Amino acid sequence: MHLKRMVYCCIWLAGIFTATTARAQQSARITQSWEFLKGDLGGIWEAVRPVTEGSPESVPLWEKVVLPHCFNARDAVDPDVNYYQGPGWYRTLMDIRNPYDQGRTLLHFEGAGQKTTVYVYTTKVATHTGGYDEWTADITDAVQAFLQSPAAKPFSGKVPVSIRCDNSRDLEMIPSNMSDFNVYxxxxxxxxxxxTPALSFTDFQIQAQTDAAGKTANLTIYSGFLNPQHITAATLELRITDPQHKVVQTLQVPVKPAEGIQQLAGISLTKxxxxxxxxxxxxxxxxxxLSAAGKAVWRGQTGFRHAAFVPHGPFVLNGKRLLLKGTHRHEDHAGVAAAMTTDMIRQEMLSIKAMGANFIRLGHYQQSRTVLEMCDSLxxxxxxxxxxxxxxxxxxxYREQARRMLTNMIYQHRHHPAVILWGLGNENDWPGDFTTFDKQQIHDFMVELNTLAHRLDSTRKTAIRRCDFCKDAVDVYxxxxxxxxxxxxxxxxxxxxxxEIAAVPHFFHAEWGADSHQGRYAEKxxxxxxxxxxxxxxxxxxxxxxxxxxxxRASKDGDWxxxxAVNLVDWHLKEQETMPxxxxxAYWIFKDFSTPLRPDNPVPYVNQKGIVARDGTPKEIYYVFQSYWATAPMIHIYGHAWPVRWGKAGEAKEIRVYANCPTAELFVNGKSVGIRQRNLQDFPAAGLRWEVPLQTGENHIKVVGRNGKQTYSDEVTWHYQTEEWTRPVKLVVEKVSEGNDTxxxxxxxxxxxxILCLDAAQQVAFTIAGKGMLIDxxxxxxxxxxxxxxxxxxxxRVVLHGEKSMLAVTAARMATGWVAL
Structure with a gap:
């Protein structure tokens, strides 16, 4: 590999501090020792007064929490209330020890919803509007002033930091509360x-480009500077390591820190x-x-690839057609809402990759840096x-926030090779927040954002979904x-x-699918x-x-x-294989998520189109996707969570297997019922299906798939019910299992x-008396x-708390069921 140096400096755009710099210096997550108050304070003094006055009283009461933390971890899906939208406060005492002489102390936020104000003691130091882009508060001066003041004495050397977050409804803030997701x-x-030292990077950016043939590539380095002492000279040292951990280039150039973002270096390489x-x-x-202030370091990764959308044709990566096989995600999870930990995000991304996806649309906002890092590495x-x-x-x-968030998103994530499209909007043809809905103004602003996106990053295309009167304002529609x-x-x-492919120059199909209530199956x-x-x-x-x-329509008249959903997904994937x-x-969506717009769904306030449930448990369609997309061998009998099938005695029932093995043999109650050949165009289940009578009662089903000399198997047990039922009249409750106080x-x-009524779909309500607590x-x-x-x-599930409780289940027109726990 040969590299040629092209070193130069020039002024680019006015900069902002981004997350990448947080890795450059000495940094640490602040997760512990936080307190939270749901609601507002009369003023910042109320957050610090108890410590200042030495009072044992603290009114109102604060709750100890660990970050990340979301106001709406539970109430977003509470079936009986609207989710909370308003202010909430966080406070902590920080032991601040900056190791740099005259260095800067910063609080870096990877995302906070939705309007945020930061205080040191009673001094307001920063505000930010926007729940999804990263930002930084420089608290250096406020910390120094506080520590040198008499007010610091009761705090024993620690610094009180208070943060007010507010997700109140605001028509002049994006996203709209008409959106089909919670604004957390x-x-x-x-x-x-x-x-950081007194001179450090801000907005450190990498832009990697290669030609269509992949023979040459360019790496361009940009950065702004945090430079309150106005240092005039520094040296930039670059060290570049290839994917095999070999150092391929070192570089040293002089830098003159100035206002705004500078292009610091350009490097070309071959092969x-x-x-x-x-x-x-x-x-x-x-x-x-390197400067008189000391040493600041940034470390990150990037990659080289060439992406192109052929007019009225396919997507091409590195000169070859690549069918984008995708899904979407919201930052949302059972029990925590938006406050997903790094481990939760990683597990979700690994599950998406294991499904065989090679594409994801992040709906509908900039997402955690961990998501982008995982996309790069996977x-x-x-x-x-x-x-x-x-x-x-x-x-x-409103418009300035959109411009700022687009700028921040591109600055903060342009170095990720995984990103191929910058989205400028979603469903902008949906009116309602304002007295007027002017399509021309919306179109003009979309054009403005498109121009801005291309000025900030000329290497990627722009995109929107569902706004026909703006489809000519972006690159991909x-x-x-x-x-x-x-x-x-x-x-x-x-x-x-x-x-639609014929109607626009560059087409992509984002959002398709069906809601499905996990565990609900139908014979027809x-x-x-x-x-x-x-x-x-x-x-x-x-x-x-x-x-x-x-x-x-199926969404109204179907059984959910x-x-x-399996049939719909199977058909779509089959057809996608036939359109060169x-x-x-991208299927909407990978995981069920909360939404204030759907209180009457089978699970209230949840959009249930997920490939997996809100806790990450796979639904049946996960295995349908795997059978088409995954490269690792897999085989799955459709209906693992379908414990009871039904029909007439002796009636043949369809048994499906979703697999990527060339052949599969099915065994029912120990007897082979035949071998089937896999054929992607043989709907359903690519031909891996059998019509077999089931015996009344228990049935053991096993399948063995073969791929060359390797075999893969799956098995399941079904109960087959032949008794016919009438209208449900009573509820029977039983404790199925118990362990670990649950x-x-x-x-x-x-x-x-x-007789069990297998088509019963009424809503039931669980209540409990005693010390037991529903995990709801x-x-x-x-x-x-x-x-x-x-x-x-x-x-x-119920947490028992070591004592007896009584649980009741009610439903309209049915006798209440009870069980003692």
């Missing part, structure tokens, strides 16, 4: 304390190791800034966007195609896609399908998400079973003869105190 509040991403989903090759860049291409989502277009304050859910039938997917999930009109389009229109009124001009698609409780809906407000089928039955059953 709190310090829900990491907060870091950072110590770079290219980054791709199959081989996510990453180069490591270490930059050291080989998952990214569409990342700002939260201009629904509602219309506000005034100058995703129209609304929800065949089989909000409009039309899923068999219309291909014709709708081909029509498409009995309603004849009600659905064909040839009327497959887009989603305002109000189609509602479960009442309007045209017949995993069975229907398709760039790709019990699993299940309820069943029975008819007058005591999780946003899952097994973690909500109000939830619809799935095949006549539902469950919940």
């Amino acid at each position: 509040g709190g310090l829900y991403r990491d907060v870091n304390i950072v110590y 770079p190791m290219l980054w791709s989903p199959e081989h996510p090759a990453l180069y490591t860049i270490e930059a050291t800034l 080989g998952i291409l990214v569409w990342e966007e700002i939260p201009w989502c629904r509602g219309g277009l506000g005034g100058e304050v 995703s129209p609304s195609i929800w065949a089989g859910w909000y409009r039309g039938r899923y068999t219309e997917y291909k014709q709708e896609s081909l029509r 999930p498409e009995q309603f399908i004849q009600q659905i009109a064909t040839g009327k389009g497959a887009d989603e229109r305002t109000g189609d998400f509602a479960r009442t009124g309007g045209n017949a 079973s995993e069975s229907y 001009q398709l760039t790709g698609s 019990a699993l409780v299940k309820v069943k809906a029975l008819d007058a003869k005591g 407000n999780q946003g899952t089928a097994g973690g909500s105190r109000k939830v619809q039955l799935a095949n006549g059953q539902a469950s919940i």
